[in-house]
Amino acid sequence: MKTLIPLTTNYVSIVKIDAPKLFLDKLRDDFSNCQFKFNVQNYVSEDIQILKRHKELNASFSLACHNYVKNIFNIDCERIKITKSWFNKSEKGQFHHWHRHFSSIVSGVFFLEDNPDNLNLTFKVANQLNLFAEYNQTVTLSNFISDNLKDHLIMFPSSTYHSVSEIQSELPRKTLSFDTWFDGTVSKGQYGEIDFS
Numbered sequence: 600m601k602t603l604i605p606l607t608t609n610y611v612s613i614v615k616i617d618a619p620k621l622f623l624d625k626l627r628d629d630f631s632n633c634q635f636k637f638n639v640q641n642y643v644s645e646d647i648q649i650l651k652r653h654k655e656l657n658a659s660f661s662l663a664c665h666n667y668v669k670n671i672f673n674i675d676c677e678r679i680k681i682t683k684s685w686f687n688k689s690e691k692g693q694f695h696h697w698h699r700h701f702s703s704i705v706s707g708v709f710f711l712e713d714n715p716d717n718l719n720l721t722f723k724v725a726n727q728l729n730l731f732a733e734y735n736q737t738v739t740l741s742n743f744i745s746d747n748l749k750d751h752l753i754m755f756p757s758s759t760y761h762s763v764s765e766i767q768s769e770l771p772r773k774t775l776s777f778d779t780w781f782d783g784t785v786s787k788g789q790y791g792e793i794d795f796s
């Protein structure tokens with residue numbers, strides 16, 4: 600008998616954020632008025648606490664991440680809080696370099712506009728025996744999705760490497776990214792209980 604049993608459960612989750620248009624437009628206005636600085640190969644907002652000005656969206660994104668942590672990682676936690684949030688702007692010919700997010704559990708990317716380059720978000724597949732970086736497998740959103748992702752939130756484990764290939768569109772790719780951490784009690788009443796309040 601030959602059998603392969605998977606031991607990893609690494610998922611990218613995509614959900615539409617059904618927030619009132621007023622809140623989403625306010626976020627887009629904020630993007631238009633924000634100061635940006637050059638990052639490695641694209642632009643990032645100078646402000647890294649964008650969602651502090653958008654309480655309702657902050658609550659929606661936190662809840663989505665809470666569900667992700669409960670359902671994907673099977674962690675019983677009271678809440679997930681957003682610790683940092685920033686805008687990214689990538690213009691034609693720019694790209695978002697390979698990176699991962701530290702000091703965070705799950706990270707999110709929210710697409711502010713419909714842009715074909717949204718689908719070029721690429722993730723490295725986790726590989727325990729990661730001896731030769733050039734052999735990493737990758738997964739790109741366009742392998743699975745061809746729809747308009749405006750107002751959709753992408754969630755993934757923060758330790759997962761990700762990048763966006765060179766922007767082809769004349770329109771800049773506009774996104775909001777954020778990091779998270781536990782809030783309140785995790786594993787309440789169990790051996791591993793810990794309070795992050």
Ligand SMILES: [Fe+2]
Nearest residue numbers: 698700761776
């Ligand atoms: Fe990122």
